[in-house]
Amino acid sequence: MGRYKYLLKNIGLLTISSFVTKILSFFLVPLYTNILTTAEFGSYDLFTTTIGLLVPILTCNIMDGVLRFAIDEDKDKSAIATVAIRLCVYGSVILILIVAVNQYYKWIKVISDYHLFFIAMFIVTASSVVITAYARGSDHIKQLSVSSIIAGAITIFLNIFFLVFLKMGIKGYFWANIVGPLAQVLYLYFVTGMAQKVRVLHPFPKMRNAMLMYSLPLIVNTISWWINSASDRYVIICFCGLTVNGVYAVASKVPSILNIFQTIFNQAWILSAVKDYDPEDSNGFFRKTYSAYNGMLVIICSIIILMDKILSKILYQKDFYQAWEYVPFLTIAILFGALSGYLGGLLAAVKDSKSFAMSTFIGAGINLLLNFIFTPIIGALGAAIATAVSYLFVWISRIIKVKVHIKLQLHLTRDIVSYVILFVQSFLLLYIKNSTLTYICQLICLFMILAMYRSDYLYGYSRIKDKLKR
DSSP states (O other), X not given: OOHHHHHXXXXXXXXXXXXXXXXXXXXXXXXXXXXXXXXXXXXXXXXXXXXXXXXXXXXXXXXXXXXXHHHSTTSOXXXXXXXXXXXXXXHHHHHXXXXXXXXXXXXXXXXXXXXXXXXXXXXXXHHHHHHHHHHHHTTOXXXXXXXXXXXXXXXXXXXXXXXXXXXXXHHHHHHHHHHHHHHHHHHHHHHTSHHHHOOTTOOXXXXXXXXXXXXXXXXXXXXXXXXHHHHHHHHHHHHTOHHHHHHHHHHTTTXXXXXHHHHHHHHHHHHHHHHTOOTTOTTOXXXXXXXXXXXXXXXXXXXXXXXXXXXXXXXXXXXXXXXXXXXXXXXXXXXXXXXXXXXXXXXXXXXXXXXXXXXXXXXXXXXXXXXXXXXXXXXXXXXXHHHHHHHHHHHHHHHHHHHHHSOOXXXXXXXXXXXXXXXXXXXXXXXXXXXXXXXHHHHHHHHHHHXXXXXXXXXXXXXXXXXXXX
């Protein structure tokens, strides 16, 4: 199968699964913000953020090893599956012991109040990242797509049922977001054949050591990535309180439009980057896909910033409306995170986990520093700006690292100018109070970006048109 065809096939399958369910979840935001309080939403966000840190630490970040080794067709899939499941079990046992100690001493009240939900969320999350990584790496993309639709449908249905009909409040929200992903885990565990390959009593020491040798250095990367994307929540709670964190957490719902596209692409891209690795980029595959991907993301980012206030009025109810202020910079952060993910796929192809981790570590340090400088002064907006700037530095670092391995010719001058326009567009939205003048300035910025990327999207359109004719 050709390089473009393989990439587009995987993108198509992942789009079917991700787009429909995430769009439906997106339109349910008014329901959540109408029923849940800002403090309740802040508590749930605190749980997901904390679990996002604990999963890679307690499972030795084995999900990265699972994905990378499962891609190689000559590797023993039984060994990969067994090592992954064993480490998930070990991590879950350690987590249960930690929660039991906290339950006795009551150190963290919110975890003590919802300890069973915390344990269940950890087990489901750990299992999900490992099993979905196995499905992607072993090329079960079709089954992964079906599983995502199942999980999304169940989660959405249960949210409506628990929140609207049973009026269970935050507990119903917890249950819905545990049971949905659990359904995906169980489905994939059996349909990918993973259940038949797991040999619980066999340690597979050689494979375990090889996978850990690859995964352990990436713990730094994963933790650093977590700091970039989630540590601002703790800084906001520290300086602004749990209620403001709830507003900040819901602000990510509008940028999730862009996140849908980057998640779909990056899941498909890492498979193509490994299978079609070419250090010379002789046929321009990497250059062309990066250029098209970057152009699409920048244009969508500009449109989201333009539509921010309108979408926020529709989506955010009551005290949540203030979240519009944080949307532009969180959207820019997703843009740079997506481009960093693309470049990370190339680093994964050469198994350069050290450079991979170092770039994210640099971003994490910048994120923490700027968070503690900006947040006490301008509140949660400072955290959003810090996140965008830190992802920018991750992207810069990875551009430098990738060029060591691949002759990647990029339109960097044009791209940097477009990024500057996005930051200008964000500040204009914040500080121009006149609505008419605001939207005139926003449209000017968007048209400038469209003009800059005209050749890219016209080229893409012509290629698609030629394919359809054939």
